[in-house]
Amino acid sequence: MTRQPPFLPMSLQEGAKLGIRQFDITLITGDAYVDHPSFGTALIGRVLWDAGFSVGIIAQPSAKNAEDYQVLGRPRLFFGISSGNVDSMVNNYTPNLKRRSNDVYSPGGIPKRPDRATIVYANRVHELFPDVPVVIGGIEASLRRFAHYDYWQDRVRQSILADAPADLLVFGMGERQVVEIARRLAAGEPVRNLRDIRGTSYKMEVAEWRSARPAGIVEIPGFAEVSADKPAYARAFALHYHEQDPVRGKPVAQPHPKTVVIQNPPACPLMQEELDHIYELPFSRCSHPSYKLPIPALEPVQFSVTSHRGCFGGCSFCALTHHQGRIIQSRSSDSIVREVIRMTKMPAFKGIVHDIGGPTANMYSLSCDQWESRGACAEKRCSPACKNLRTSHEEQCRLLEQVRGIPGVKHVFIGSGIRYDLALADDSGYLGTVCDHHISGHLKVAPEHITPKVTGIMNKPGQEVFDRFCAAFETLQQGKKKRQYLLPYFMSGHPGCTIPDMIALAEYIRDHNLYTEQVQDFTPTPMSVSSCMYYTGLNPFTLEPVHVPRGSEKKIQRALMQYRDPKNRGLVTEGLRSAGREDLIGNGKQCLVAGDGRNSSRSLHKNSGLKRRG
Numbered sequence: 001m002t003r004q005p006p007f008l009p010m011s012l013q014e015g016a017k018l019g020i021r022q023f024d025i026t027l028i029t030g031d032a033y034v035d036h037p038s039f040g041t042a043l044i045g046r047v048l049w050d051a052g053f054s055v056g057i058i059a060q061p062s063a064k065n066a067e068d069y070q071v072l073g074r075p076r077l078f079f080g081i082s083s084g085n086v087d088s089m090v091n092n093y094t095p096n097l098k099r100r101s102n103d104v105y106s107p108g109g110i111p112k113r114p115d116r117a118t119i120v121y122a123n124r125v126h127e128l129f130p131d132v133p134v135v136i137g138g139i140e141a142s143l144r145r146f147a148h149y150d151y152w153q154d155r156v157r158q159s160i161l162a163d164a165p166a167d168l169l170v171f172g173m174g175e176r177q178v179v180e181i182a183r184r185l186a187a188g189e190p191v192r193n194l195r196d197i198r199g200t201s202y203k204m205e206v207a208e209w210r211s212a213r214p215a216g217i218v219e220i221p222g223f224a225e226v227s228a229d230k231p232a233y234a235r236a237f238a239l240h241y242h243e244q245d246p247v248r249g250k251p252v253a254q255p256h257p258k259t260v261v262i263q264n265p266p267a268c269p270l271m272q273e274e275l276d277h278i279y280e281l282p283f284s285r286c287s288h289p290s291y292k293l294p295i296p297a298l299e300p301v302q303f304s305v306t307s308h309r310g311c312f313g314g315c316s317f318c319a320l321t322h323h324q325g326r327i328i329q330s331r332s333s334d335s336i337v338r339e340v341i342r343m344t345k346m347p348a349f350k351g352i353v354h355d356i357g358g359p360t361a362n363m364y365s366l367s368c369d370q371w372e373s374r375g376a377c378a379e380k381r382c383s384p385a386c387k388n389l390r391t392s393h394e395e396q397c398r399l400l401e402q403v404r405g406i407p408g409v410k411h412v413f414i415g416s417g418i419r420y421d422l423a424l425a426d427d428s429g430y431l432g433t434v435c436d437h438h439i440s441g442h443l444k445v446a447p448e449h450i451t452p453k454v455t456g457i458m459n460k461p462g463q464e465v466f467d468r469f470c471a472a473f474e475t476l477q478q479g480k481k482k483r484q485y486l487l488p489y490f491m492s493g494h495p496g497c498t499i500p501d502m503i504a505l506a507e508y509i510r511d512h513n514l515y516t517e518q519v520q521d522f523t524p525t526p527m528s529v530s531s532c533m534y535y536t537g538l539n540p541f542t543l544e545p546v547h548v549p550r551g552s553e554k555k556i557q558r559a560l561m562q563y564r565d566p567k568n569r570g571l572v573t574e575g576l577r578s579a580g581r582e583d584l585i586g587n588g589k590q591c592l593v594a595g596d597g598r599n600s601s602r603s604l605h606k607n608s609g610l611k612r613r614g
């Protein structure tokens with residue numbers, strides 16, 4: 001195999017220039033091809049190339065045009081298919097189920113990704129090349145690997161593996177899995193034999209399942225049961241949730257009408273040297289030269305660096321635990337420094353590193369003693385309250401200092417969110433470092449809510465922790481020439497949240513005079529704990545009922561978060577009346593909405609250190 005090219009080929013001509021007559025693997029993606037490590041197709045393509053395989057890329061093929069799928073010919077080993085960096089339904093529709101008019105992963109933002117892109121692409125490929133193995137992966141396949149509630153159809157769908165003509169599904173980050181698949185297929189193993197690869201799911205015939213069911217497997221309620229019975233859905237969810245650990249997780253099987261979907265345990269975390277090696281592959285950090293229009297998603301990440309993977313926060317509305325897992329895998333600071341030095345040599349680099357982070361910026365290098373030997377606890381959530389969690393941010397501070405010192409680097413920002421309970425638990429001066437060097441005017445934080453019931457269901461720290469963080473942030477502002485602000489993110493419509501809870505949040509926003517233009521209305525995306533609650537009305541771990549706001553109640557909740565917006569006055573008034581809170585309607589100091597139906601525009605508390613309305 002030739003050494004890594006400046007860009008992975010997107011045509012036979014580009015392949016021919018590299019001496020390739022037939023590609024080993026063709027990757028098909030719903031994103032434009034951007035050769036940057038934060039784009040999954042580029043990452044997987046470079047890793048496969050590094051392992052000695054030639055890889056061609058078909059980006060954003062039309063759903064119907066067969067020629068789009070034939071441009072690179074027939075691959076020698078397999079097609080690797082993904083919807084791109086995002087689930088196609090999340091990407092194509094707003095939370096209100098309206099079709100979006102742009103796609104930031106597409107040239108010029110012009111949408112090209114079909115709905116259910118993974119299934120569409122797999123079907124086209126299978127029609128044209130029926131004997132070539134098809135491997136699906138990426139976030140869409142990963143988070144739809146079991147029967148799941150689909151918000152866009154408001155029903156339970158089968159595992160995507162049962163719906164798509166695919167041989168294997170890769171879940172999680174995928175590097176180990178794709179290389180093993182490629183090596184074993186190249187060695188002549190038939191794809192139907194590849195049933196023991198961690199981080200993959202495969203299908204088994206129902207008859208075989210009945211006669212030769214593998215040992216040590218956790219069987220969860222099947223599609224027929226979970227699509228008809230909500231408690232069964234919740235039980236199935238809790239069962240597979242607990243097995244998503246690479247150390248203690250067992251294989252999980254879920255029967256479907258025509259097949260049985262079996263998930264092997266997750267892939268083992270990458271060692272630091274492996275992670276360093278992958279992120280130091282020669283990515284050009286640019287879109288493929290064939291594109292005439294810019295790809296909007298590149299700009300915010302072009303000069304950002306991934307420092308680690310995984311998140312042990314366990315926010316209920318986030319499915320990252322099912323994708324990257326809870327165990328933190330961190331790169332070495334030397335590797336990150338080398339990556340930034342490479343960036344400084346690029347003509348487009350203006351001295352600004354936009355982000356050094358991962359799913360949660362301040363989990364870099366944090367660890368627990370038992371992750372390696374026993375995995376992450378099944379029944380316990382990781383938090384600073386656990387004495388086994390090492391919460392020192394010293395290594396992060398050292399890393400940031402090193403990067404700040406690189407010639408050509410003017411600013412290093414932290415754009416990823418930070419977990420404020422972890423920052424509070426640290427005494428290495430991390431928050432001061434962040435304020436002094438790594439934010440401009442704002443620090444984004446995500447308390448999401450303030451009432452104990454809702455933060456408990458969301459698995460977020462409570463209001464008192466957020467208030468302590470605000471106080472610590474405020475202390476750091478003293479003596480600063482230029483004031484900085486916290487930009488808090490809150491969410492409406494989450495399972496467990498009632499109108500009185502939202503009124504309490506609105507009062508908190510009022511009392512702290514917060515800026516709430518960034519409204520998040522809960523959307524049930526595949527495979528999160530919250531989506532399971534949304535569909536079933538049950539907490540999957542306790543089977544206790546959970547209130548689920550829907551329809552007009554959900555709209556009222558959203559309006560309450562933006563009670564100052566005149567267009568929300570009717571809904572806010574309705575919500576306050578329904579909760580018996582007429583005391584907040586009128587012209588009094590504390591009122592959220594004026595008595596004549598106009599929103600109260602009072603500005604209350606003085607300087608709170610939080611982002612205030614301008």
Ligand code: SF4
Nearest residue numbers: 368376377382386389
């Ligand atoms: S011991 Fe504590 S930090 Fe470690 S996995 Fe369990 S809960 Fe998480």
